[in-house]
Amino acid sequence: MSNLECPYCLTPQTFHRGDKCEAEGCGKKVPRQYIELARTKPPIWIVTYGPSQHGKSTLLGSGTFLMERLGIIVPRAFHTYLDEFTSDRIAEIQKGQHKGQGNIGATLLHDTPEPLIIVLKNFPKPKETQLFVIFDLAGEVVDKIVNRVSEDGSRAPVYARAVTKAKTVWFIVSLNDLQKDMIATGTSINRLFFTYTQAMEHLNVPIRDRDILVTYTKADELMSKGAGEEEGLTMPPLIEEYLRDDPYSETGNRKADRPPALDVDDYITQLERVSEELRFFTQDEVTGGSAFVAMAEDSEVNLYFTINSAQGGPSEAGGAMGTEIRRFRVLDPILWTITLSQGSSAAAGTALILPTHGSGKSYSMGLPLALHDALRLYNVHATTYFAGEVREAFGMGMAPVEIVPPERRLALIGPILDRLPRESIVVVLSDEALPLDIDDFADTAWDERLLLFGTDIRVMNARIRWKYQVQSTREVEQITRDFLRQVIP
């Protein structure tokens, strides 16, 4: 039995009775391809978070334009939109972009925004498949989210839960517009971070080790200005050169030369270099930037930076003028997100072992799912087992929900551990009864890689190193983080 989240309401479930979401209030038909793909590899959740009119939808329009033509730069790569909403919405955004009418594609504020569900096959490398669930959130979310999640008694809107779900959140910011906002309203880049952290806090989700991909849009507005033009932020020469040299800026345009094939490893190296340069630029030049970086670092959030110009500049927008759009570095956020979603090889073969008795406190406290989520936060996609049963209970990365423990099994972990790869990580959950063979692993190589949680004080009797008694799901995240930092270089 494997579990996955409904892409529309984010509720984990098995889908073993069909493709209709069984969550109360949802009931949507989930694409079969989504279910099949998500069962083999967890989806990549993306949330676009940023003020109105800063270019979120425009970036998505240009990004999807390029996705539709990936086969030009990566042999045999292709895309699929998995539902009608995705196809229609992307067509709408792209139409608005071509007509130079950005508002046509603007995202409206809903409590239950629909995601774009997109599959990329053979990308960025042959035989690799990426399943994206993208929530393109309305700009107003930034203003509303804190109040909405603070409301007593009501369930957080889907957009807020999507923000918590995504390991990597795209902070989409037009620097020129941000400077204007600063003058008009005093708003700086800090506000984005503030509202994000507040929302996460209200929803009781730790932000440590989350990834924020700061995506600077409308880069054309920051390019070197000619004599007589107004003074403002000016991009570092290295970044300007990087933007102008995008080999894929005209991909798919009529009469454009065929671009070189994508060397993804080389490209990622460039992304890292550019990210570092933009970090310095943010600290030194962007209003509120140094505080933003410091706050993020203090919160132990991972910051990455990218920059693009989704339609080359205002004069080029609009097919009516006869000029085709050039899209500079719109591939970068996608490639960053794929890179950040990939787990550490050190975490390959991670196992989460659950108690065999369903009456235990750990189940009533919701610890299995909390542990699964805590691991996933660090790109560790565990396979779940029940103690005493070598058969997988939930496949790799699948959320352990609708759990039916095998009551008659013994609390044994050895037969499971002995089948795992050498460098595996194991997280064991126990209640009153400790695993019968837990002490067999004391003073072995497992001692560094085995984390034992117990709801009972007797867990402290185990002879292994990493053992904790837990009283709440919140403790689980912090302990797991400390443990993973030790075992994953």
Added chain:
Amino acid sequence: MTSQTVPLVVDERSGFPLLVSPEGAYQVGLLPLTWIQLEYFLSHTSDRRFDALWYQDLLARSARASVATVNATTWAQLFVRGLTLHETRLVGGWWGRERWLLPTEPMWQAIRSWAHSLPAIPALGEALRRVGANPRAIRLIEAVEASTRGKQTEVPSTLAEQMLLDNGVRELVLLNEASGAVGGIGLPHRSLASLASKPLILLSDGNLTRHTEVGFRLFLKA
């Protein structure tokens, strides 16, 4: 005593070492069946008889030691003792119904004589690593060697000593195929001294009764 080397192989089910008998007809457990091996069986079987209650009952009669804490007085608790004959057949059958066999007394004695004629395997842990044995098996075997050694003079000199065929635990053997009579064979270690009076005891109603001093050793057809 000859200097021939003994072929070591690894049991595919549990990764514990087996020795290939002289004519190559059998593979014999280097040691009597351990709790770790039994737990492999328990984690795979769908036979609902072997549940947590059954295990607790067995544990109550013959304790289980952990490799991490085993010492000169508790090492025998690494080996499973007290299975009924019926249970032994079910457990052994997991290694292959056509492969597993309950050794007869002559068969067991033949292995003992053969093992007495051979020197102990030097640097056993290393040898086991070379054949890819389960690390838990290696650790257990090294712990047994360390625990049973006591004084330096007690370093095993023969393969039989290394296999705990003497000074180990009694092992289940078939005494009479026609009647199905079974016995417990072997001289137990002095930690089980109260039971060490005879080298072979007849087990009454072995099919259903737990004889907590008797374990068994895997004998598999090659």
